[in-house]
Amino acid sequence: MGIDRRVARTRTALYDALVALIRRKDYAAITVEDILAEANVGRSTFYAHFTSKDDLLQRSLDRLRDLLVEVQQGQASSHAAGWDPARALFEHVSEYADVQAALAGGHGGAVLREAVDKVLADVLRQAMSAGPVGGLPRELAIQHVVATFNTTLRWWFEHRPEMAPAEVDALFRQLLLCGLPAESAAPFIVSADQA
Incomplete structure (x- = not known):
């Protein structure tokens, strides 16, 4: 069974937001709040998919x-x-x-x-x-x-x-x-x- 389109869009937005932020600032300085703002996604939505910034980076692969x-x-x-x-x-x-x-x-x-x-x-x-x-x-x-x-x-x-x-x-x-x-x-x- 394929992944729900909304879930796929949300994950893609979060992956793309992290990449955009990495291109602008040091990874250590990037916060989950930065990612949420960049992706225009809520905190609960983020944590429904990922446990942390590192988890997001790992799973972006x-x-x-x-x-x-x-x-x-x-x-x-x-x-x-x-x-x-x-x-x-x-x-x-x-x-x-x-x-x-x-x-x-x-x-x-x-x-x-x-x-x-x-x-x-x-x-x-x-x-x-x-x-x-x-x-x-x-x-x-x-x-x-x-x-x-x-x-x-x-x-x-x-x-x-x-x-x-x-x-x-x-x-x-x-x-x-x-x-x-x-x-x-x-x-x-x-x-x-x-x-």
Whole structure:
């Protein structure tokens, strides 16, 4: 059963209000009252949907989950090889780069990172078959994909913010699908013939 249209409109208004406020002021300084005024929503309505400002931020990523699932299902049904969930995620992050930058380093950034990790892991759990992945525990494989995405994302924002999402997606794919050359791990891993 789908969500009631009024509920969807209210949640969208609250999500959009929070994003607008983050673009104008520090996340730590934003109050629930600010969000209510921006969204033109009453206090009881807010608390009927969310428990706090952090809960609103976390659950605003439900839209991201829906986008990833929609792209994934659309690709599966059309057998398309073009735009995929990872690329969709980089495009989405690029669209909201100013919000990401505003939240970076503070409590809001931690809330956002945790929520993105959860969305990614949930989407992967739905998409992956049960059981080991290439001989590795399934949860380890999921955490590896999430960590590789986060590492790529952080590198993008810190070192090459001008890079297009498609280019970042290509780097992510290379790291995830090809890994690093063996010699790059040499300082951390001693091979069996050296031991």
